Amino acid sequence: MTSSGFPRRALFGAALALVLASPAAAQLAVFDPTNYASNVLQAARALEQINNQIRALQNQALSLANQARNLAQLPYSSLQAIETNLNRIRDLMAQAQLVAYDVKAIEQEFGRNYTLDASASDLALLSSAQKRWANSAAAFRDALNVQAGVVTGMPAAQAETRALVTASQGATGIVQATQAGNQLLALQSQQLADLTAMMAAQGRATALEQAERAASRDQAREQFRRFMDRKQGYQAQPVEMFH
Structure with missing residues (x-):
């Protein structure tokens, strides 16, 4: 019984070593939730800035269009x-x-x-x-x-x-x-x-x-x-x- 249990434990340890040595196991090992949340927050802020710039450009375009209408000459x-x-x-x-x-x-x-x-x-x-x-x-x-x-x-x-x-x-x-x-x-x-x-x-x-x-x-x-x-x-x- 002792002799039969040893090979099983050896095989399980070897399999676990192979799993931990795989790329997926390596990625799981370096994942940092805090860093990930910080990156997501920075991306959200960058997206908000881009949206604000788009709205500012739209307002400027509307203002220019209004100025063009206000400065248009009477056709008659x-x-x-x-x-x-x-x-x-x-x-x-x-x-x-x-x-x-x-x-x-x-x-x-x-x-x-x-x-x-x-x-x-x-x-x-x-x-x-x-x-x-x-x-x-x-x-x-x-x-x-x-x-x-x-x-x-x-x-x-x-x-x-x-x-x-x-x-x-x-x-x-x-x-x-x-x-x-x-x-x-x-x-x-x-x-x-x-x-x-x-x-x-x-x-x-x-x-x-x-x-x-x-x-x-x-x-x-x-x-x-x-x-x-x-x-x-x-x-x-x-x-x-x-x-």
């Missing part, structure tokens, strides 16, 4: 149409006949034809009266032309207003919204300029008409005085009515 512009209309009204105002929109020219005209010269001849007084009537007629014609120009430009101004409102509502950024607002203000300024031109033309016509009436009254008084001061007044002349 009404400045050319506004400038065209302003030039048209300005040209109509520049076509004012006889008495221009100029302080020096107005003073000269009033000095010639709206200020009574007691030493002027009757023919000269008549010529001044005709000149004043012509000035008034031309001023009212100019006022009508300006009014017609303003009315003609109203459909275009309305179309520009609708287009700008649509563009402002569809603005994708701050710059586009600001540009749309600025163009709407420019359009309103152009409409105010049209109204100012129309009022100026009408006021010019009214002022010339009133000046004509005042000058005509002065002239009428002067001519009546001359008529009454003549040495030889009206003398009746015999008239033969029936043969």
Whole structure:
């Protein structure tokens, strides 16, 4: 019994030695749970840092996209149409006949034809009266032309207003919204300029008409005085009515 047990123990020891000498047994022998947990924690932290960097890059990309939208230019512009209309009204105002929109020219005209010269001849007084009537007629014609120009430009101004409102509502950024607002203000300024031109033309016509009436009254008084001061007044002349 003793002799048979010895070989068994020897065989078991040899088998155990072979198992421990194998690579798997060697790996099991060097495994360190604490070191493994530390490595896993470091890997998790590294992964979290990478995720944070990815989120930061995504935020930067979104910010750049928002900045690009905010800096985008408005695709519609009404400045050319506004400038065209302003030039048209300005040209109509520049076509004012006889008495221009100029302080020096107005003073000269009033000095010639709206200020009574007691030493002027009757023919000269008549010529001044005709000149004043012509000035008034031309001023009212100019006022009508300006009014017609303003009315003609109203459909275009309305179309520009609708287009700008649509563009402002569809603005994708701050710059586009600001540009749309600025163009709407420019359009309103152009409409105010049209109204100012129309009022100026009408006021010019009214002022010339009133000046004509005042000058005509002065002239009428002067001519009546001359008529009454003549040495030889009206003398009746015999008239033969029936043969």
